[in-house]
Amino acid sequence: MWENLRAGVYGLRVEEGNFRRRLENLYALFPVLQERGGQLASTLSGGEQQQLAIARALVAEPRLLLVDEVSMGLMPKLVDEVFAVLRRLNREKGIPVLLVEQNARASLAISDRAYVLETGNMVLSGTAEELEHDVRVREAYLGL
8 A cells, every 4th residue: 555655656756754754744645544554555445545536646745636436335434534634624624625526415515616508518607505406406416
């Protein structure tokens, strides 16, 4: 698994001490990754693999984090944990997160703005709060 994190800075000029500092910051976000350090990534649970994927992106200290279908295949408890981390990254660390996700309820709960796409076309946009109260969104995506 450690090699996956190292691959996140491949091609970047990151000194070993700086890389280790970045790892410590990631371990604070994802303590399970430190516990599983010597384990093969393929043997991690689905939630742990998602955390590793996010950590691999974060180790490069991106200016924008792109996340695609982060909840797919995860148990509801793990979905909540991963979304909480995305919210923390945005709110506390100031990292903008562009999230592509079918779980509208969880997405709107952590978003500032949202866009609804249908067959590749944007059909609605607004603040997360506006869309959460939009009748079309409530009926089609929130089951209300």
